[in-house]
Amino acid sequence: MSTIGLSGQRVCVTGASRGIGAHACEVFARDGAQVLGIARSRDELADLRERLTEQGLAYDFATLDLTAPDAGKQLEALFTGFVPDVFVNNAGATKPAPFQDVSREDFDRVMELNVRAGFFSTQAAVRAMIANPASASRAIIHLGSMLGHVALPERSVYAATKHALEGLTKAMALDLAPHGIRVNALAPTYIETPLTEPLLTDPAFRKFVSDRMPMSTPERPIGELRDLDGALLFLADSSRSGLVSGTSVVVDGGWTAQ
Numbered sequence: 372m373s374t375i376g377l378s379g380q381r382v383c384v385t386g387a388s389r390g391i392g393a394h395a396c397e398v399f400a401r402d403g404a405q406v407l408g409i410a411r412s413r414d415e416l417a418d419l420r421e422r423l424t425e426q427g428l429a430y431d432f433a434t435l436d437l438t439a440p441d442a443g444k445q446l447e448a449l450f451t452g453f454v455p456d457v458f459v460n461n462a463g464a465t466k467p468a469p470f471q472d473v474s475r476e477d478f479d480r481v482m483e484l485n486v487r488a489g490f491f492s493t494q495a496a497v498r499a500m501i502a503n504p505a506s507a508s509r510a511i512i513h514l515g516s517m518l519g520h521v522a523l524p525e526r527s528v529y530a531a532t533k534h535a536l537e538g539l540t541k542a543m544a545l546d547l548a549p550h551g552i553r554v555n556a557l558a559p560t561y562i563e564t565p566l567t568e569p570l571l572t573d574p575a576f577r578k579f580v581s582d583r584m585p586m587s588t589p590e591r592p593i594g595e596l597r598d599l600d601g602a603l604l605f606l607a608d609s610s611r612s613g614l615v616s617g618t619s620v621v622v623d624g625g626w627t628a629q
């Protein structure tokens with residue numbers, strides 16, 4: 372096993388301005404990686420850069436709307452200067468509603484980001500990796516969800532997108548194995564972030580989540596960002612997970628075992 376972690380590796384994370392993406396940038400940078408974060412919110416990205424670079428960590432960002440018509444071209448340009456060894460397809464959104472009430476607009480918005488933009492941003496990263504086969508340890512991590520394995524009421528679109536990412540993970544793993552690129556999904560339970568804040572501020576929903584998670588404790592009733600650190604590092608670091616590809620690491624405190 373490597374003793375130098377991700378030192379010398381370039382890691383690109385989408386959805387890096389807050390939540391899991393911003394946290395993942397810090398985790399990878401602390402492990403020695405040179406990290407590039409992508410999102411739309413310049414101020415939040417700049418704040419993270421200030422915080423990380425003050426600690427001597429290697430982090431920079433690019434502002435980009437992954438759903439913009441020219442996102443592919445922008446990513447292509449970005450990845451000529453920064454060829455990622457690890458690409459984390461993390462940007463995602465949700466809009467809970469009963470199946471019968473889902474509008475075409477909301478369906479398109481969530482599908483557009485979670486599936487279409489995720490697919491093509493990852494494709495841009497993979498094309499850069501294949502064109503620059505310098506690194507021997509390359510990996511893709513799709514931020515899936517436990518809702519890529521099971522469902523909950525009022526999550527039809529979100530669950531469809533996350534199940535799609537699980538299928539994409541397997542298919543990509545087959546196509547990219549000849550290029551030495553591993554592809555996996557990370558599938559968390561509810562984690563406290565800006566995405567889940569509107570849901571988790573409801574005491575009844577908080578209780579539902581902690582009641583459903585066997586590993587919930589009074590000290591940690593709901594999943595926290597730090598609960599993802601080990602899985603993120605494991606999946607990114609080929610010296611720790613070199614034969615792990617086409618699968619999903621579920622970090623759900625036992626939720627989906629029931």
Ligand SMILES: NC(=O)c1ccc[n+]([C@@H]2O[C@H](COP(=O)([O-])OP(=O)(O)OC[C@H]3O[C@@H](n4cnc5c(N)ncnc54)[C@H](OP(=O)(O)O)[C@@H]3O)[C@@H](O)[C@H]2O)c1
Pocket residue numbers: 385386387388389390391392409410411412413415435436437438461462463464484514515516517558559560561562563564565566567
């Ligand atoms: N939190 C959870 O409980 C949980 C559980 C399972 C899976 N996940 C998955 O984990 C991922 C991150 O979730 P989170 O909770 O950290 O969400 P979040 O706090 O809402 O953050 C979402 C990130 O995506 C970025 N983003 C949104 N639209 C974008 C666009 N068009 N172009 C570029 N960036 C965009 C946002 O930045 P800007 O607004 O600045 O663009 C933000 O940085 C998602 O895929 C989510 O489905 C989350």
